[in-house]
Amino acid sequence: MSAYFIEKDRRARLASVLLVIALMTIISGLFYHQIIRYKSFLAQSEENRIRIRPIIPKRGVIFDRNKEMIADNRLSFTVSIVPMEMAKEVTLPRLAGLTGADTSAIKQKLNANFISKYIPAAVLRDQDISVISALEENSEHFPGVTYSVESVRRYVEGISAETFIGYIAEVAPDEIDKESQWGYRPGRLIGKKGIEKAYDRELRGIEGTDFIEVSARGQIIGTYGGRERVPAVPGADLVLTIDAALQREIVRFYDSLQSSGGVVALDPTTGEILALASFPGLDPNLFSGVIPDDVWRSIIDDPRHPLLNRPTSSMYPPGSTAKLLTAGAALEKGVLTPETMLRGCGGGMRFGNRVFKCWQEQGHGRLDLYHAVEQSCNVYFYQVGQILGLDAWNEFAVKSGFGRKSGIDISGELSGIAPSRAYYDKAFGQNRWSKLLILNIAIGQGEFIVTPLQLTQFYAGLANGGKVFKPHLLKEIRYPGKAIQKIEPSLSFTLPFANNTISVLSRSLELVVQGDRGTAKGLRNKYYTIAGKTGTAQNPHGKDHSWFVGYAPSNDPKILVCALVENAGHGSEVAAPLAGKIIKRYLLGDSTHNVIAHNVAESLVSE
Numbered sequence: 098m099s100a101y102f103i104e105k106d107r108r109a110r111l112a113s114v115l116l117v118i119a120l121m122t123i124i125s126g127l128f129y130h131q132i133i134r135y136k137s138f139l140a141q142s143e144e145n146r147i148r149i150r151p152i153i154p155k156r157g158v159i160f161d162r163n164k165e166m167i168a169d170n171r172l173s174f175t176v177s178i179v180p181m182e183m184a185k186e187v188t189l190p191r192l193a194g195l196t197g198a199d200t201s202a203i204k205q206k207l208n209a210n211f212i213s214k215y216i217p218a219a220v221l222r223d224q225d226i227s228v229i230s231a232l233e234e235n236s237e238h239f240p241g242v243t244y245s246v247e248s249v250r251r252y253v254e255g256i257s258a259e260t261f262i263g264y265i266a267e268v269a270p271d272e273i274d275k276e277s278q279w280g281y282r283p284g285r286l287i288g289k290k291g292i293e294k295a296y297d298r299e300l301r302g303i304e305g306t307d308f309i310e311v312s313a314r315g316q317i318i319g320t321y322g323g324r325e326r327v328p329a330v331p332g333a334d335l336v337l338t339i340d341a342a343l344q345r346e347i348v349r350f351y352d353s354l355q356s357s358g359g360v361v362a363l364d365p366t367t368g369e370i371l372a373l374a375s376f377p378g379l380d381p382n383l384f385s386g387v388i389p390d391d392v393w394r395s396i397i398d399d400p401r402h403p404l405l406n407r408p409t410s411s412m413y414p415p416g417s418t419a420k421l422l423t424a425g426a427a428l429e430k431g432v433l434t435p436e437t438m439l440r441g442c443g444g445g446m447r448f449g450n451r452v453f454k455c456w457q458e459q460g461h462g463r464l465d466l467y468h469a470v471e472q473s474c475n476v477y478f479y480q481v482g483q484i485l486g487l488d489a490w491n492e493f494a495v496k497s498g499f500g501r502k503s504g505i506d507i508s509g510e511l512s513g514i515a516p517s518r519a520y521y522d523k524a525f526g527q528n529r530w531s532k533l534l535i536l537n538i539a540i541g542q543g544e545f546i547v548t549p550l551q552l553t554q555f556y557a558g559l560a561n562g563g564k565v566f567k568p569h570l571l572k573e574i575r576y577p578g579k580a581i582q583k584i585e586p587s588l589s590f591t592l593p594f595a596n597n598t599i600s601v602l603s604r605s606l607e608l609v610v611q612g613d614r615g616t617a618k619g620l621r622n623k624y625y626t627i628a629g630k631t632g633t634a635q636n637p638h639g640k641d642h643s644w645f646v647g648y649a650p651s652n653d654p655k656i657l658v659c660a661l662v663e664n665a666g667h668g669s670e671v672a673a674p675l676a677g678k679i680i681k682r683y684l685l686g687d688s689t690h691n692v693i694a695h696n697v698a699e700s701l702v703s704e
């Protein structure tokens with residue numbers, strides 16, 4: 098790169114930093130105005146009959162990585178009550194009669210969203226135009242009732258958006274207390290989950306204020322001249338790392354399976370999450386208006402747990418996908434080489450007084466490490482686990498990101514369990530547990546449990562020369578006024594493996610697809626090489642869970658996919674073909690913006 102370009106790049110970055118600083122200064126000034134002085138305005142309003150009318154800012158819009166809009170706003174009517182002006186015996190029952198809502202429910206909202214007896218409190222959201230016309234025509238029969246036009250969220254459907262975007266809903270009392278310095282007030286809509294929650298402060302902007310003078314009987318006289326109107330600052334728009342087109346395809350592939358489970362896809366060279374989906378999913382638009390009680394009940398009572406965000410908040414045994422961790426640790430400890438032939442597999446092996454089984458009854462015979470991964474032989478890895486021991490296994494598991502959170506930028510993530518000596522002492526009593534527990538851990542069963550995201554992270558490290566970038570969903574923040582803050586990749590940790598170890602592991606992962614006995618040889622194709630691993634996780638509650646995690650092209654990874662299908666049996670039968678379709682859609686799919694599609698097309702032409 099020439100000096101000119103470096104200088105230009107630096108100048109551009111400086112300009113963008115300055116813009117953000119300038120914007121922050123304006124915003125903090127407004128914060129002072131809005132938050133610190135709000136209380137004094139409130140006191141004055143009680144004395145002087147100056148009514149404060151909040152100006153709700155436009156919530157920021159959310160785009161996918163290709164600038165497809167996936168969350169915007171629509172207008173909706175909110176009915177509010179000014180407590181001072183309502184007629185006790187009349188207002189609530191009449192409003193209930195008009196809208197079909199419950200009187201006690203309206204009363205409850207009125208109490209929950211009460212700020213001052215002069216300030217309208219929202220009681221009914223997302224009301225039909227017919228309700229508003231009736232109120233308008235018969236205002237004298239509804240003392241104290243007023244309405245406003247509010248913007249509420251509208252999400253693109255069919256992309257499992259709730260998994261990463263979350264949803265917004267009315268602020269809860271404990272959230273107001275916790276966030277009072279940020280100006281959360283009763284009755285406002287805030288992000289409750291996912292991106293909407295993680296970046297709520299950026300998205301929702303800053304409320305403005307109008308001051309209106311009213312008569313003693315509550316009638317508006319006009320705008321009050323003594324105080325200057327404070328304009329609202331619109332929320333920032335967000336650009337996510339998500340590829341909505343890919344997400345849409347995943348939903349389509351997954352729907353045909355009719356199963357529960359989850360998918361994570363990311364770019365291993367940056368940690369940018371390309372897809373994050375959980376099944377069954379929920380339509381986030383459900384939460385924008387008012388959820389009827391029976392709908393809410395049916396979501397809560399659904400035995401398939403649609404509210405659960407499986408990629409980040411559900412834990413499973415990793416099954417055979419964990420064999421790469423066992424192998425890596427043993428190679429690093431020097432107790433195994435890629436050529437080491439262990440005792441042959443005859444479909445199982447006796448350890449102590451118990452026989453531990455291989456998944457293939459007729460056995461695999463004698464294998465080296467490459468072929469043990471290719472064919473996923475349990476007997477080989479029981480032996481590696483025994484040689485390695487629990488302490489060494491745990492050391493490498495923790496350094497590889499297991500048993501701790503990845504730090505993804507949405508909340509609700511679980512840390513999984515990477516069992517240690519201390520863990521078993523606590524669970525079973527000091528030394529009162531079998532030393533053979535390591536055998537099951539070595540093949541990804543027993544007490545070792547992971548989230549799909551943790552497994553994604555580990556394989557991203559293998560795909561990327563050991564470097565694991567923090568998985569994230571936010572790509573850019575676009576502040577009003579055009580300042581753009583780009584989120585740079587951030588190195589999270591490095592796998593505790595030497596380059597040599599990583600090449601051995603990657604080569605064995607290629608064999609899983611390319612080898613004649615590979616458990617995922619169905620993914621072989623003429624366009625690119627996939628490297629990956631199948632897994633079958635035992636499930637005490639029913640049929641086994643099916644895993645596949647892999648990346649492509651194996652020599653220059655652009656995408657890594659981790660697919661989990663609950664109760665679907667062998668990884669090779671369900672999860673691997675699913676992951677294969679996702680990889681194909683991303684690398685070759687009809688998306689013209691995709692670099693690799695062009696590269697592959699060109700190389701095909703030159704052949």
Ligand SMILES: [Zn+2]
Binds near residue numbers: 443473
């Ligand atoms: Zn075997």
